[in-house]
Amino acid sequence: MKLDSAGLQVLSPAECVELLASTPIGRVVFTDHALPAVQPVNFVLDGTTVVMRTTPGSKLAVAARNTVVAFETDEFDPETGTGWSVTAIGYARAVTDPVETERLAHLSGAPWSPDGNDRFIVMPIRQVSGRRVRVRP
Amino acid sequence: MKLDSAGLQVLSPAECVELLASTPIGRVVFTDHALPAVQPVNFVLDGTTVVMRTTPGSKLAVAARNTVVAFETDEFDPETGTGWSVTAIGYARAVTDPVETERLAHLSGAPWSPDGNDRFIVMPIRQVSGRRVRVRP
Numbered sequence: 001m002k003l004d005s006a007g008l009q010v011l012s013p014a015e016c017v018e019l020l021a022s023t024p025i026g027r028v029v030f031t032d033h034a035l036p037a038v039q040p041v042n043f044v045l046d047g048t049t050v051v052m053r054t055t056p057g058s059k060l061a062v063a064a065r066n067t068v069v070a071f072e073t074d075e076f077d078p079e080t081g082t083g084w085s086v087t088a089i090g091y092a093r094a095v096t097d098p099v100e101t102e103r104l105a106h107l108s109g110a111p112w113s114p115d116g117n118d119r120f121i122v123m124p125i126r127q128v129s130g131r132r133v134r135v136r137p
Numbered sequence: 138m139k140l141d142s143a144g145l146q147v148l149s150p151a152e153c154v155e156l157l158a159s160t161p162i163g164r165v166v167f168t169d170h171a172l173p174a175v176q177p178v179n180f181v182l183d184g185t186t187v188v189m190r191t192t193p194g195s196k197l198a199v200a201a202r203n204t205v206v207a208f209e210t211d212e213f214d215p216e217t218g219t220g221w222s223v224t225a226i227g228y229a230r231a232v233t234d235p236v237e238t239e240r241l242a243h244l245s246g247a248p249w250s251p252d253g254n255d256r257f258i259v260m261p262i263r264q265v266s267g268r269r270v271r272v273r274p
Contacts (some may be wrong), residue, residue: 007194025213036207037166037207038175038207057143057144058142070166070172074164074177076162078161085177087175
């Protein structure tokens with residue numbers, strides 16, 4: 001079992017991707033007007049690409065396209081005081097092609113809106129890291 | 138009820154601080170080797186200052202001191218598909234004074250370690266924003 005400098009168990013890339021796939025909500029970390037920003041978002045994994053669903057007017061749709069972002073998911077059990085956290089990094093791209101949009105809408109289980117209410121941002125994972133985390137209830 | 142451009146309910150600063158205070162775990166967003174980074178952390182509120190507990194060797198202790206960071210908490214109910222998210226922004230500072238460290242250790246409910254295993258990073262909130270969020274179960 002590999003431990004990091006803080007004594008936390010380091011997860012393998014395969015474990016990280018498996019844990020990522022187990023949760024429907026993640027947090028995308030980006031820069032908004034030169035300040036760090038973070039926003040929860042619904043997502044699915046398409047292979048090793050994070051597919052985020054957003055709306056046309058959202059800050060995310062504007063700020064997190066064509067830029068390097070971090071994407072984090074975690075889960076904590078207050079009973080046992082343990083949990084995990086996985087962070088992926090990659091280059092985010094706004095999907096503009098209607099055919100790709102329809103495919104991603106079906107993949108993500110969302111109804112495809114002909115009025116354009118589904119916007120997808122895809123982030124192929126370039127780096128992934130994760131830890132088992134100790135927390136206090 | 139104020140809505141943002143994505144149709145989400147905007148929370149007042151007072152509601153944001155109240156919700157922040159209701160959770161023991163948040164995520165601090167910072168820059169690590171020029172890449173966006175995010176890490177879960179135990180915290181308490183000291184007035185309107187976020188007090189994060191970390192360990193000396195951690196990436197957070199090194200990277201998130203004397204810099205602007207974002208701090209996010211959220212909670213989602215998979216049953217109802219609703220939740221909230223609050224993000225605070227401020228200038229993070231590593232606490233080095235032993236008296237301040239002891240006070241924060243007591244405040245955070247952690248036993249004070251004479252061997253220096255408690256490190257605190259404080260972030261007085263400069264900006265706070267929050268939303269009620271719709272999610273898919």
